[in-house]
Amino acid sequence: MATRLKSMATLPKLIQSMRKEAPKHSNPVLPSLRRAFSLYDQINLIDNVPEDQLRFQEFNETSFTVNGVKYEGSLLCVGNLLMSWSPRQFSDITPDSLSIFQTVRPIPELLIVGCGRDIHPVTPEVRQFVKSIGMKLEIVDSRNAASTYNILNEEGRVVAAALLPYGVRN
Numbered sequence: 001m002a003t004r005l006k007s008m009a010t011l012p013k014l015i016q017s018m019r020k021e022a023p024k025h026s027n028p029v030l031p032s033l034r035r036a037f038s039l040y041d042q043i044n045l046i047d048n049v050p051e052d053q054l055r056f057q058e059f060n061e062t063s064f065t066v067n068g069v070k071y072e073g074s075l076l077c078v079g080n081l082l083m084s085w086s087p088r089q090f091s092d093i094t095p096d097s098l099s100i101f102q103t104v105r106p107i108p109e110l111l112i113v114g115c116g117r118d119i120h121p122v123t124p125e126v127r128q129f130v131k132s133i134g135m136k137l138e139i140v141d142s143r144n145a146a147s148t149y150n151i152l153n154e155e156g157r158v159v160a161a162a163l164l165p166y167g168v169r170n
Contacts, residue, residue: 061167114145116168
């Protein structure tokens with residue numbers, strides 16, 4: 001009981017001390033962003049990609065630059081393998097044009113389709129074909145497809161990208 005009375009007596013003092021304003025600083029000191037991120041600047045993961053890992057670096061209307069090499073036309077990337085791809089326009093993307101995925105192992109978890117400049121819905125046949133293989137499907141413009149592929153591939157995930165050049169319009 002004595003403990004309870006003692007705590008009840010100190011409660012008003014505690015409330016008063018909490019109500020007092022904190023001392024105001026005329027110039028609050030914030031940590032320097034340069035100091036906070038200096039370690040990050042020194043460890044630039046984007047520029048230190050292993051040579052055997054694909055990385056899209058540039059693109060234009062008709063080509064992509066991958067690991068310093070310029071490739072004209074459509075590309076198909078599976079993991080760290082890169083190959084020319086036959087579709088020249090979005091309507092050319094069919095289950096036949098993606099048939100390589102029936103034999104590729106391990107099966108990529110995600111197929112990123114770069115539609116060129118604009119995003120278009122794929123046909124139900126293509127969607128069903130990709131699903132039957134066991135992959136997820138992401139449809140974006142080619143610029144975002146290349147960027148997404150870079151990020152997921154650098155994370156070590158098994159992904160694939162089917163990219164039309166950025167200048168393609170349907």
